[in-house]
Amino acid sequence: MPVDIQSDRVVLHHPAGASTTILLYGATVISWISPSISGTSAVPVTAEGPALVERFFVSSLASLDGSKPVRGGIPICWPIFGQPSREENKALKQHGFARSSVWKYEETVLDAREGVSGRFILENSDQTDKLFPHPFKLVYTVTLAEHQLTTSLRVHNTGSAPLAFQALLHNYFKGESSIAQVQPLKGVTYRDKVRNMVEDVETREIVDVREYTDRVYEAAGGNYTLSFPRSVHISIKTHNLPDVTVWNPQETGSSMADMEPNGWAHYVCVEPGYVKQFVELKQGEEWWGQQVLTVL
Ligand SMILES: O=P(O)(O)OC[C@H]1O[C@H](O)[C@H](O)[C@@H](O)[C@@H]1O
Numbered sequence: 258m259p260v261d262i263q264s265d266r267v268v269l270h271h272p273a274g275a276s277t278t279i280l281l282y283g284a285t286v287i288s289w290i291s292p293s294i295s296g297t298s299a300v301p302v303t304a305e306g307p308a309l310v311e312r313f314f315v316s317s318l319a320s321l322d323g324s325k326p327v328r329g330g331i332p333i334c335w336p337i338f339g340q341p342s343r344e345e346n347k348a349l350k351q352h353g354f355a356r357s358s359v360w361k362y363e364e365t366v367l368d369a370r371e372g373v374s375g376r377f378i379l380e381n382s383d384q385t386d387k388l389f390p391h392p393f394k395l396v397y398t399v400t401l402a403e404h405q406l407t408t409s410l411r412v413h414n415t416g417s418a419p420l421a422f423q424a425l426l427h428n429y430f431k432g433e434s435s436i437a438q439v440q441p442l443k444g445v446t447y448r449d450k451v452r453n454m455v456e457d458v459e460t461r462e463i464v465d466v467r468e469y470t471d472r473v474y475e476a477a478g479g480n481y482t483l484s485f486p487r488s489v490h491i492s493i494k495t496h497n498l499p500d501v502t503v504w505n506p507q508e509t510g511s512s513m514a515d516m517e518p519n520g521w522a523h524y525v526c527v528e529p530g531y532v533k534q535f536v537e538l539k540q541g542e543e544w545w546g547q548q549v550l551t552v553l
Pocket of ligand 1: 326351352450471472502503504526528
C-alpha cells in the first residue's frame with residue numbers, strides 16, 4: 258500500500274523502495290529511507306538492488322508518544338526559532354509549538370512513480386490562541402521520490418491582524434559527525450550561539466562540526482551539500498528559507514535527557530529556515546518555504 262495511514266503516523270512508500278514516516282505529532286518526519294546511488298556510495302549494491310539507507314537520525318531515547326518534541330528527524334520550528342526574541346511571543350517555548358502539536362492528515366496529494374505525496378494541516382486552536390493569539394493555517398506537504406524528499410510549509414494568515422513568524426526545518430541527518438562536511442558557506446555572515454551570538458563571517462570552504470557548533474548563517478544562498486565522504490552526499494535546495502543553522506553539540510549533547518549516549522557523534526543538523534527576520538503576512542496573505550533533499 259503506497260500510503261499507510263495509521264492512528265499516529267503516515268507512511269509513504271515509493272515503488273522504487275524508498276519510504277518516509279511522518280508522525281501526526283509535530284508532523285515530524287521520523288524516517289526517510291531511500292536507495293543509495295550506485296557508484297557514488299560506499300553502500301554495496303546487492304543482487305536485490307541498491308541498499309536502502311536511513312537518512313535521518315532519531316535518538317533511541319526520543320519520545321515518539323507526543324510527550325515532548327522528537328529528538329531527531331525533521332521537527333518543524335514555528336512560529337519562532339530558538340527562544341522568543343519579541344515581547345509578544347514571550348509565552349512561547351523554544352522553537353514554538355508546531356513541533357509539539359498534533360496535526361491532521363488531510364489527504365494524499367499524489368500517488369505515482371514521480372512522487373508519493375501527503376498533506377498535513379495545523380490550525381489555531383484554543384490551546385495555541387493562549388500562547389499565540391493569531392488565527393493561522395499551516396499546510397505541510399511531504400513528497401517522496403526515488404532519491405528525493407521534499408517538504409514544504411505553507412502558512413496562511415486566516416485572521417484580520419498581521420501575522421509575524423519565523424520558520425525552520427530542523428533536519429537531523431544521520432552520519433558520523435566527525436567527517437561531516439557542509440558547503441558552500443564561505444563568506445556567509447553567521448551568529449554564533451556558542452559565542453554569545455557574536456556575529457562573524459565564515460572563512461572555511463568546507464564547514465565541519467568537529468567542535469561544538471551552533472551557527473545561524475544568514476542569507477546563506479539556499480543551496481548546500483552535506484557530505485559524509487565515502488558514504489553519503491545529500492543536496493539541500495531551498496525556496497524562501499534563506500538562512501541555515503548548522504548544529505552539533507558534541508559532548509554537551511549528553512546533557513539532553515532524550516539524547517542517546519554518544520548520539521551527537523551520529524548526526525549533524527543542517528536546518529534551513531527563515532529566522533534572521535520575521536515573515537510578516539497581512540490579512541489573507543500566505544507564504545511558503547520548501548526544502549528539496551536529494552541523495553547524490
Ligand atoms: O533542544 P531543542 O529545543 O530541540 O533545540 C536543539 C537545538 O536547535 C537548534 O539547532 C539550535 O540552534 C540549538 O541552539 C538547539 O540546541
